Amino acid sequence: AQSVTQPDIHITVSEGASLELRCNYSYGATPYLFWYVQSPGQGLQLLLKYFSGDTLVQGIKGFEAEFKRSQSSFNLRKPSVHWSDAAEYFCAVGGHSGGYQKVTFGIGTKLQVIP
Amino acid sequence: NAGVTQTPKFRILKIGQSMTLQCTQDMNHNYMYWYRQDPGMGLKLIYYSVGAGITDKGEVPNGYNVSRSTTEDFPLRLELAAPSQTSVYFCASRTGDSRETQYFGPGTRLLVL
Numbered sequence: 400a401q402s403v404t405q406p407d408i409h410i411t412v413s414e415g416a417s418l419e420l421r422c423n424y425s426y427g428a429t430p431y432l433f434w435y436v437q438s439p440g441q442g443l444q445l446l447l448k449y450f451s452g453d454t455l456v457q458g459i460k461g462f463e464a465e466f467k468r469s470q471s472s473f474n475l476r477k478p479s480v481h482w483s484d485a486a487e488y489f490c491a492v493g494g495h496s497g498g499y500q501k502v503t504f505g506i507g508t509k510l511q512v513i514p
Numbered sequence: 515n516a517g518v519t520q521t522p523k524f525r526i527l528k529i530g531q532s533m534t535l536q537c538t539q540d541m542n543h544n545y546m547y548w549y550r551q552d553p554g555m556g557l558k559l560i561y562y563s564v565g566a567g568i569t570d571k572g573e574v575p576n577g578y579n580v581s582r583s584t585t586e587d588f589p590l591r592l593e594l595a596a597p598s599q600t601s602v603y604f605c606a607s608r609t610g611d612s613r614e615t616q617y618f619g620p621g622t623r624l625l626v627l
Contacts, residue, residue: 403556408554431613433615435618440620440621441620441621442518442604442618442619442620442621443557443604443606443616443618444618445615445616448613448615450613489556489557501559502559502616504556504557505556506554506555506556507554507556
């Protein structure tokens with residue numbers, strides 16, 4: 400069964416500092432991997448995705464993520480955090496199961512940005 | 515292009531009452547999903563649909579029902595509301611390509627007392 404682990408429930412960083420949010424997945428084949436962001440009271444918005452090719456993917460809002468098959472990881476990074484990045488971030492893994500795409504979400508990492 | 519819309523935004527139900535959460539998308543997506551989000555639990559799939567007339571259960575379907583009579587609409591029905599159904603409900607849709615993202619609605623916050 401596929402699964403996603405986000406080991407950090409809550410992270411606090413200073414504005415301007417770098418950020419790395421961890422994500423580990425379990426999946427039997429090459430997975431489709433996603434990072435979503437959820438601002439308070441809002442739905443989820445896609446930041447970036449990986450399904451093949453270059454293992455370093457660029458997303459919106461200056462985010463990037465690197466797929467490391469050997470570590471079963473897909474960590475999200477940003478070199479300099481802005482106050483507006485404060486939100487909850489979800490990693491997700493998708494793949495085919497029984498003829499449909501099943502997407503499994505992690506429990507989320509809540510990011511707090513301090514001035 | 516409105517994307518995925520959900521109504522209502524917030525609702526309070528009494529135990530045993532019923533209600534329908536509405537979801538509409540205008541992107542002509544075949545796949546539609548209903549999730550619930552509970553604090554510290556991520557998103558759990560309730561039901562999904564791969565096209566009009568076709569629905570199937572997800573991880574947590576008990577206490578819910580769905581229908582898909584049109585491509586655009588995917589309502590979620592709660593027949594006998596229970597406190598355990600207090601949650602935030604998200605509808606999502608996507609194209610038939612598994613590599614494509616799901617587009618999420620803004621959510622419906624439901625409180626069952």
